[in-house]
Amino acid sequence: MASGAGIKRLPIEALGPGTINYFVVGIIIAKQNPRKIQSRVGSAEERGVCSFTIRDSPYDFINVNCWGSLHFIETEMENYNIGDVVEISNARVTHRKPDQDEKFSPTVTSPCQLTVSENQNSLKLYGGDDCSAFEPLLNHTTKPPTDFYTLADIHSNGSSMRGESVNLLAVVRDIGPIRTIKTKDGRSIICRDITIMDQTSSGLPVQLWNAATAHRADSWEPRNTVLFLVDMRVEWNAFKRGMVASDGLRTIITENPDTSEAMMLRAFARTAPVKPSAILEQLANTIPDPGSIRQVMTVQQVFDRTSINYAEAANTEDKQFTALIYCLVTHLDLDGTSRITATRCSRCQLPIDGICINLECPVGSGAEIAAPDTIFDVRMRLTDHTGSLENCRLIGTAAERVLNCTVNEFLAMKDDSRTALKWCLLMERCAARIMVLRPSSEQRRPLVSVLACSVANPVEVAAHIPIF
Structure with missing residues (x-):
């Protein structure tokens, strides 16, 4: 009193x-x-x-x-x-x-x-x-709970939003350590980098310059702590190849707001893919008919489109795109020592090494017992007259279509049968339909998923291959 x-x-x-x-x-x-x-x-x-x-x-x-x-x-x-x-x-x-x-x-x-x-x-x-x-x-927002931009809005409209203050609703994905930075005038200030995500984007880097907030982030839990961030400044960051948000004098961050939007976001985040390779796989599964991909590109054009200069100038997010490239398959190791398959939990489909450790999954939590799934996970190199795309992933049902066999049928094959299967595509001129995920701060090179690949008709190649 x-x-x-x-x-x-x-x-x-x-x-x-x-x-x-x-x-x-x-x-x-x-x-x-x-x-x-x-x-x-x-x-x-x-x-x-x-x-x-x-x-x-x-x-x-x-x-x-x-x-x-x-x-x-x-x-x-x-x-x-x-x-x-x-x-x-x-x-x-x-x-x-x-x-x-x-x-x-x-x-x-x-x-x-x-x-x-x-x-x-x-x-x-x-x-x-x-x-x-x-x-x-502490769980009541200071702005209306629906007054926020999605992270996709920030990425896609970045060129017109630079320097603006925006409200965001997102869940914590990663939390970096507290760093001490010396300013030009000799002061020591602290900074903490975190990454946030929502249903529309796998990540947006956030810089916390407020000491109280940076220390409070020690109690935040990745994939569980939801933040309503008011008046965050958004800018383009050349090093991170994209938009970055940072707090300022006007910022208020509400932890785990008591809103339906926050509850739905938390439920989504607990099982959402966050690794670039998992995100690419999820995106690839959204294309039921690879034959609908008809935009022809060269390997160099793929690299150009994933470059930082293209991304900075683009008015759309363009984090992923599809392309049809006419190329040689210059690496496809089906009968050697390369990994060909991967093991997934049959319920949550997350990669596992022995047992599922995802506590949100019935199998990982111990509520159910189920045998894991084995799927194709093959690496390819695609080469044309402009360059090569290394480590292209051929996975799951797409691999079964391309190789014309199931993973169990492949595992039962003898080495000579696997070798014959390899040479059906290796060093052949093929039409490859791919999905590309642009580089990010976590992944410095583009990720490529092969959705379809078959030997191309020479007439078709001559009519469509771009020549510079």
């Missing part, structure tokens, strides 16, 4: 300029990094400010600015973190100026803002019996 006679507790919605003899209690939902403020001329003392946002109901939240000596701000403010319930008494209440203040602080529902200073001693951790009642407020 707040001390002092005549001081009464007020809700955030009741605060207005000139309010006195009050205290307010709220949970911190966002906190900015402490900032050094240029001192007045002639003053030897360095001053600082630390801002945070508190909430006391699903509908009311307000920004708080704490001023004091730089030492006070950098040390005392470390005692207050996201998720802490605080008590603020007799802070100065002023109208906020949306055009000015919201450039440097989160958008809030209150028309006012609170200012406390070091010598007021008006901020402390709250010790009331109702402290736990504030915790559910």
